[in-house]
Amino acid sequence: MNPxxxxxxxxAVLLALTLAPLLKGWIDMWRAWLGNRxxxxxxxxxxxxxxxxxxxSVLADTxxxxxxxxxxxxxxxxxxxxAIVPTLSTDLPFAPAADAIALVGLLxxxxxxxxxxxxxxxxxxxxxxxxxxxxxxxxxxxxxxxxLFNASLITGSTxxxxxxxxxxxxxxxxxxxxxxxxxxxxxxxxxxxxxIPVDNPATHLELTMIHEALLLEYSGRHLALMEWAAxxxxxxxxxxxxxxxxxxxxxxxxxxxxxxxxxxxxxxKLAIGGLALALVETxxxxxxxxxxxxxxxxxxxxxxxxxxxxxxxGD
Amino acid sequence: MNDGRLAGLLAxxxxxxxxxxxxxxxxLGLVFLRQRAMAARVLFPLGAAVGLLxxxxxxxxxxxxxxxxxxxIGLPGLPFHLRLDSLxxxxxxxxxxxxAGISLYTGGYLRxxxxxxxxxxxxxxxxxxxxxxxxxLAADAYAFMVMWEVMALASFFLVIAxxxxxxxxxxxxxxxLIAHLGAIAILLCFGVIAVKAGxxxxxxxARGHLSxxxxxxxxxxxxxxxxxxxxxxxxHVWLPEAHPAAPTxxxxxxxxxxxKTAIYGLLRVSLDLLHQPQWxxxxxxxxxxxxxxxxxxxxxxxQTDMKRLLAYSSIxxxxxxxxxxxxxxxxxxxxxxxxxxxxLTAALYQAASHAFFKSLLFxxxxxxxxxxxxxxxGHLGGLIRTMPWVAWLAFxxxxxxxxxxxxxxxxxxxxxxQSFLFTPGLPNxxxxxxxxxxxxxxxxxxxxxxxxxxxxxxxxxLGQPREASLADARDARLLERAGLVWLxxxxxxxxxxxxxVIQAIxxxxxxxxxxxxxxxxxxxxxxxxxxxxxxxxSYGPAVFLVGGLAASAxxxxxxxxxxxxxxxxxxAWDCGHPWQTARMQDSAExxxxxxxxxxxxxxxxRRELPDAFDASPHYRVEIEDHFWHGLYLPIARAxxxxxxxxxxxxxxxxxxxxxxSFLTLLxxxxxxxx
Numbered sequence: 011m012n013p014x015x016x017x018x019x020x021x022a023v024l025l026a027l028t029l030a031p032l033l034k035g036w037i038d039m040w041r042a043w044l045g046n047r048x049x050x051x052x053x054x055x056x057x058x059x060x061x062x063x064x065x066x067s068v069l070a071d072t073x074x075x076x077x078x079x080x081x082x083x084x085x086x087x088x089x090x091x092x093a094i095v096p097t098l099s100t101d102l103p104f105a106p107a108a109d110a111i112a113l114v115g116l117l118x119x120x121x122x123x124x125x126x127x128x129x130x131x132x133x134x135x136x137x138x139x140x141x142x143x144x145x146x147x148x149x150x151x152x153x154x155x156x157x158l159f160n161a162s163l164i165t166g167s168t169x170x171x172x173x174x175x176x177x178x179x180x181x182x183x184x185x186x187x188x189x190x191x192x193x194x195x196x197x198x199x200x201x202x203x204x205x206i207p208v209d210n211p212a213t214h215l216e217l218t219m220i221h222e223a224l225l226l227e228y229s230g231r232h233l234a235l236m237e238w239a240a241x242x243x244x245x246x247x248x249x250x251x252x253x254x255x256x257x258x259x260x261x262x263x264x265x266x267x268x269x270x271x272x273x274x275x276x277x278x279k280l281a282i283g284g285l286a287l288a289l290v291e292t293x294x295x296x297x298x299x300x301x302x303x304x305x306x307x308x309x310x311x312x313x314x315x316x317x318x319x320x321x322x323x324g325d
Numbered sequence: 326m327n328d329g330r331l332a333g334l335l336a337x338x339x340x341x342x343x344x345x346x347x348x349x350x351x352x353l354g355l356v357f358l359r360q361r362a363m364a365a366r367v368l369f370p371l372g373a374a375v376g377l378l379x380x381x382x383x384x385x386x387x388x389x390x391x392x393x394x395x396x397x398i399g400l401p402g403l404p405f406h407l408r409l410d411s412l413x414x415x416x417x418x419x420x421x422x423x424x425a426g427i428s429l430y431t432g433g434y435l436r437x438x439x440x441x442x443x444x445x446x447x448x449x450x451x452x453x454x455x456x457x458x459x460x461x462l463a464a465d466a467y468a469f470m471v472m473w474e475v476m477a478l479a480s481f482f483l484v485i486a487x488x489x490x491x492x493x494x495x496x497x498x499x500x501x502l503i504a505h506l507g508a509i510a511i512l513l514c515f516g517v518i519a520v521k522a523g524x525x526x527x528x529x530x531a532r533g534h535l536s537x538x539x540x541x542x543x544x545x546x547x548x549x550x551x552x553x554x555x556x557x558x559x560x561h562v563w564l565p566e567a568h569p570a571a572p573t574x575x576x577x578x579x580x581x582x583x584x585k586t587a588i589y590g591l592l593r594v595s596l597d598l599l600h601q602p603q604w605x606x607x608x609x610x611x612x613x614x615x616x617x618x619x620x621x622x623x624x625x626x627x628q629t630d631m632k633r634l635l636a637y638s639s640i641x642x643x644x645x646x647x648x649x650x651x652x653x654x655x656x657x658x659x660x661x662x663x664x665x666x667x668x669l670t671a672a673l674y675q676a677a678s679h680a681f682f683k684s685l686l687f688x689x690x691x692x693x694x695x696x697x698x699x700x701x702x703g704h705l706g707g708l709i710r711t712m713p714w715v716a717w718l719a720f721x722x723x724x725x726x727x728x729x730x731x732x733x734x735x736x737x738x739x740x741x742x743q744s745f746l747f748t749p750g751l752p753n754x755x756x757x758x759x760x761x762x763x764x765x766x767x768x769x770x771x772x773x774x775x776x777x778x779x780x781x782x783x784x785x786x787l788g789q790p791r792e793a794s795l796a797d798a799r800d801a802r803l804l805e806r807a808g809l810v811w812l813x814x815x816x817x818x819x820x821x822x823x824x825x826v827i828q829a830i831x832x833x834x835x836x837x838x839x840x841x842x843x844x845x846x847x848x849x850x851x852x853x854x855x856x857x858x859x860x861x862x863s864y865g866p867a868v869f870l871v872g873g874l875a876a877s878a879x880x881x882x883x884x885x886x887x888x889x890x891x892x893x894x895x896x897a898w899d900c901g902h903p904w905q906t907a908r909m910q911d912s913a914e915x916x917x918x919x920x921x922x923x924x925x926x927x928x929x930x931r932r933e934l935p936d937a938f939d940a941s942p943h944y945r946v947e948i949e950d951h952f953w954h955g956l957y958l959p960i961a962r963a964x965x966x967x968x969x970x971x972x973x974x975x976x977x978x979x980x981x982x983x984x985x986s987f988l989t990l991l992x993x994x995x996x997x998x999x
Binding site (some may be wrong): 063074075082083106111124151152167168173216313314321 | 441504522587679706708709710718724727728729730735738739742743746757760761762764765768769772773775777779780782783784785788848853855859860861862863864868869873874875876877878880881884887888889890891893894895896897898899900902904905907909911912915916918919922923
């Protein structure tokens with residue numbers, strides 16, 4: 011591991027840390043504009059985080075150490091996931107430590123921590139949220155993995171860096187299996203990031219909330235970490251999507267110039283992606299919870315269909 | 326160490342000494358029949374030490390070549406042939422190391438109010454261990470079957486240790502029945518192979534050449550026989566009955582280790598004795614394994630009894646191991662030995678990690694049961710506050726069982742998925758198309774396993790206690806803790822250093838499929854697992870753990886440095902609802918509800934829902950296995966019918982019986998005369 015690799019890796023992590031709330035702010039801004047409201051400003055998520063860190067944490071009497079540990083564990087897991095996803099460069103020293111399967115496992119670990127922490131207090135809403143989160147998880151997680159397998163079968167590798175390198179070097183070719191995988195991935199990322207047809211991050215409505223129900227008992231710095239982790243997770247998903255479906259422009263050598271050149275392109279892709287997400291969220295209505303399994307089963311089956319198409323048509 | 330001897334001893338001698346020591350301790354148990362202190366303080370801790378000795382000997386045997394021994398016991402002129410090769414050594418190592426933890430725990434677990442005297446329990450327990458070791462060492466069909474039966478009987482008597490309850494007795498009977506069905510199938514399987522080979526020793530059987538028809542017949546019989554022991558669909562029904570009935574250490578032994586002897590037997594027969602597998606064997610094993618895994622995991626999420634939940638989860642794990650073995654057979658049949666080695670390594674890794682984490686989880690339920698007297702999830706909750714040791718060790722087991730990185734369960738799944746991603750190279754177009762669907766089932770199973778484990782841990786250890794009596798639950802005692810810590814440590818170690826474990830598995834896959842991952846893995850540093858090439862896939866769990874811990878620790882440090890980090894305790898908020906009771910938490914039934922809804926066809930459900938105007942509403946749901954009503958009960962009814970018909974022969978008059986004898990004689994004479 012050379013010093014430049016270490017530097018590049020830290021830069022990627024810091025970039026994820028700073029860009030993630032910005033992405034959230036960008037999406038919130040567009041959501042407000044598209045909904046004909048005045049927007050809170052691009053930097054609002056930072057202000058919220060700052061405010062929450064300053065507040066005192068109120069801990070329920072019944073909370074066990076697991077509850078206090080969970081925000082740090084979740085934050086660590088998601089940050090690690092961001093470090094693994096090749097957003098700027100494929101040649102990072104951390105990349106070999108985890109491939110696509112391990113990445114999904116890492117996100118699952120974060121989810122398990124969140125669900126357990128929500129059950130820890132022993133309130134009605136907490137365990138309700140945990141149950142719903144695990145319900146979304148056990149359907150979304152396999153779907154995400156199968157999406158990644160679609161790319162793996164094309165590139166012959168489960169390492170994300172290799173996938174990006176192979177896909178970006180190919181002639182511009184449309185893989186039919188990737189088209190199925192793309193739709194499936196869009197559905198999964200809506201569900202996994204608590205976005206509108208599945209969940210609404212802006213409300214605390216008892217009947218429907220999933221993600222917010224998990225965080226109900228958190229406050230102060232713990233809540234800040236959880237919120238930050240949520241925006242990092244969105245960033246990681248954006249990174250996965252870009253790596254699989256728009257891999258062009260990601261640096262493939264350890265040079266500062268290549269990484270700096272990749273930066274504006276990444277910003278552009280994220281901006282477009284965020285706008286698209288805001289559009290989807292504005293145009294669609296929240297589903298009933300009982301419909302969510304169908305929604306995710308669709309994603310799962312589409313991804314499996316992609317695999318079948320791949321094995322039918324070959325490369 | 327020129328010829329593999331250390332102080333004049335071979336690895337197989339060390340293992341035989343360990344087995345003899347177990348038997349000697351078992352006899353001591355009979356001598357001190359009613360002295361609990363003797364069993365708890367001496368027999369079980371010594372049994373654990375012997376387990377360590379056996380495990381070490383097996384590891385040594387894994388590294389050295391095959392060794393043979395002949396034991397002059399049994400019938401005159403029919404000695405037991407024993408052989409320690411790498412396959413046996415691998416499973417012996419699991420047996421030694423996992424049983425060490427379980428025995429240690431059992432020392433602290435024995436209580437005064439058990440039905441069976443402690444000495445007798447120790448006798449059965451140690452005999453069970455010794456017979457499992459002998460099953461793994463056996464090198465002829467005769468020794469194997471004798472030891473297999475000793476194992477089945479010893480475990481049967483352990484299952485019915487609390488024989489005063491009728492439920493336990495009927496569970497034990499069911500277990501015995503299925504175990505013997507399996508034993509008959511195994512005997513027939515060996516018979517088919519031995520007749521063609523002309524000898525019943527494994528070495529001769531492996532040399533014999535069977536026609537494809539007889540080889541397939543032998544394989545199917547082996548699948549039936551070992552499948553019954555492992556709990557493969559539809560022979561899984563004894564597991565969820567026997568585990569809740571058995572004392573906890575026995576559940577742990579049966580689930581963690583005895584199931585592995587079935588895996589061992591299946592691998593021995595299908596890859597060693599019948600060395601030319603056909604592709605459809607692998608496909609069948611794969612399909613059966615996946616069906617079992619999916620069925621097991623779906624049922625485990627819907628259970629409300631801790632041990633039943635874990636029993637179904639064991640069925641799931643066995644299914645995954647079978648799927649890996651099936652894939653290995655498939656690759657082997659097509660001569661793709663490198664890939665067969667990958668799939669087999671995945672299956673063996675699963676088997677190893679399951680031996681440790683499932684033993685750990687079963688033992689945890691034993692501690693909870695002793696501390697609270699409850700096995701029903703609906704009466705538990707909040708134990709992390711009163712039993713922190715058990716809870717945090719269970720947490721490790723739960724993460725491993727859910728297949729989450731960086732623990733042991735994940736490595737097996739990772740390897741299994743890797744081998745599935747390689748399958749498009751198979752020269753069978755139909756299989757190539759089906760295999761991705763199969764991979765989809767595997768990831769669904771592992772995600773559902775996460776659900777089941779969150780349910781298990783969340784309901785037992787988190788939340789508010791659902792009964793007032795749980796407030797004075799006591800944490801596990803010292804010996805219990807030691808056993809749990811040992812198993813948890815092995816689960817973590819197996820997760821963190823997969824490279825070393827895979828190098829240990831290498832001789833096994835070399836023996837069975839003629840290739841191994843050891844060389845490819847050894848090229849990389851110990852912290853990076855690369856089964857084939859770096860471009861293809863790599864996984865570094867140790868880096869993973871360090872990275873995750875560092876990220877969490879730095880976050881914690883920064884938050885506490887940069888901000889004031891004040892904390893206040895208050896009542897839970899719960900959206901401002903003022904009256905909260907423990908009954909408002911999600912119950913085990915509630916957590917199972919989404920699964921019951923989504924996978925409804927899997928269950929046979931009976932629901933009683935309250936009316937909207939009921940003064941005292943009652944909700945009741947009963948879940949049953951389709952196999953009971955679709956398969957077992959019809960068979961039982963048919964057997965009863967036949968028995969009744971046969972009963973008509975019994976007239977009770979001596980003249981009629983003399984007539985029967987006369988007729989029989991006549992028929993025999995006719996047959997002989999022809």
